[in-house]
Amino acid sequence: MLSKQSLTWAAAALLCTTLAGGAASLYYYSRYTQLEAEYRETLDELELLTIKVDIMIDYGDGTAVWHNATRVGMAETLLNATLQVADVQYTVTEFGAFVDAIDGVSGVESHYWIWYRMDGGWQMGPVGSDQYRLHDGDVLAWIYTGF
Amino acid sequence: MGRELNATQRTAIMAILTASTIATNYILIGVVNVKLMDLIVFTSGYLFGAWMGASVGALTWLVYGTLNPYGFSLPILGATVLGEALYGVAGGAVSNFWRPTNWRPDARLAVVGFLLTFIYDIFTNVVSALTVGVPIAVSLVGGVPFALAHEASNAAFFCLGFPPLATSISKVMEAYVK
Numbered sequence: 001m002l003s004k005q006s007l008t009w010a011a012a013a014l015l016c017t018t019l020a021g022g023a024a025s026l027y028y029y030s031r032y033t034q035l036e037a038e039y040r041e042t043l044d045e046l047e048l049l050t051i052k053v054d055i056m057i058d059y060g061d062g063t064a065v066w067h068n069a070t071r072v073g074m075a076e077t078l079l080n081a082t083l084q085v086a087d088v089q090y091t092v093t094e095f096g097a098f099v100d101a102i103d104g105v106s107g108v109e110s111h112y113w114i115w116y117r118m119d120g121g122w123q124m125g126p127v128g129s130d131q132y133r134l135h136d137g138d139v140l141a142w143i144y145t146g147f
Numbered sequence: 148m149g150r151e152l153n154a155t156q157r158t159a160i161m162a163i164l165t166a167s168t169i170a171t172n173y174i175l176i177g178v179v180n181v182k183l184m185d186l187i188v189f190t191s192g193y194l195f196g197a198w199m200g201a202s203v204g205a206l207t208w209l210v211y212g213t214l215n216p217y218g219f220s221l222p223i224l225g226a227t228v229l230g231e232a233l234y235g236v237a238g239g240a241v242s243n244f245w246r247p248t249n250w251r252p253d254a255r256l257a258v259v260g261f262l263l264t265f266i267y268d269i270f271t272n273v274v275s276a277l278t279v280g281v282p283i284a285v286s287l288v289g290g291v292p293f294a295l296a297h298e299a300s301n302a303a304f305f306c307l308g309f310p311p312l313a314t315s316i317s318k319v320m321e322a323y324v325k
Binding site (some may be wrong): 012015016030 | 291298302
């Protein structure tokens with residue numbers, strides 16, 4: 001049986017650990033809320049500096065992959081945005097960049113990677129993908145098109 | 148022990164203990180909030196009475212708080228002087244009811260050290276916040292890591308350091324103070 005004095009000291013020791021634990025919890029909660037606020041602020045600032053676009057890649061074999069809400073820098077080109085979401089091989093010619101393969105898909109006779117923009121329906125890209133500057137909310141597609 | 152000393156001896160002991168405390172503070176100046184000062188002040192109060200302990204604590208801060216590379220602030224100096232004196236008073240109070248015959252590390256001293264330091268940290272952080280104009284809650288929460296380092300180190304110092312320090316000073320007193 002523990003004496004009253006021993007119990008008093010045990011209670012005092014527990015008080016110490018409670019105070020230390022409570023103080024540490026308070027500190028880490030404060031740091032957590034502070035960092036969360038900073039994270040949200042950074043996201044808000046990022047929203048002002050970046051845009052979101054949807055990019056669909058149709059591999060021509062019935063497979064199509066959507067990369068929705070892809071965040072890219074303001075006025076980024078479609079080619080660079082595509083490089084963010086897929087493995088792209090391209091050749092730079094005097095007319096601009098020509099995409100040879102996306103995710104290793106290439107080599108089918110009379111098939112080419114053509115990009116399209118959703119504007120009431122899929123409209124073929126008017127310029128090379130390295131010339132087209134993206135806008136917030138653009139919906140674009142790369143389709144392995146046969147001619 | 149305090150009743151056996153005359154005024155000159157008490158003054159000399161106070162000066163030696165204060166000098167020792169200040170010296171250890173400067174030695175450990177790079178280690179924030181980890182100091183032997185509180186232990187020495189507490190021990191002074193324990194061995195020579197609350198008044199002596201409080202005096203050693205107050206004198207230590209009057210020197211260390213004035214000649215300090217981290218800067219000088221009168222309100223904060225006042226708070227630290229008062230807070231440090233608390234260790235001395237507590238040492239004197241503890242000596243009234245706790246006089247072990249055989250000194251050895253004791254967990255109860257860790258509890259005493261922790262709680263005294265907790266009170267000291269709360270008090271000085273509140274005064275610092277009021278002085279600087281920072282919200283008290285911000286000062287208290289922001290100071291938690293430093294406070295915990297202070298409290299944990301003092302708990303260890305009091306538990307492990309008080310017995311040998313008190314024993315050593317007592318032996319010196321027995322040998323040289325006639």
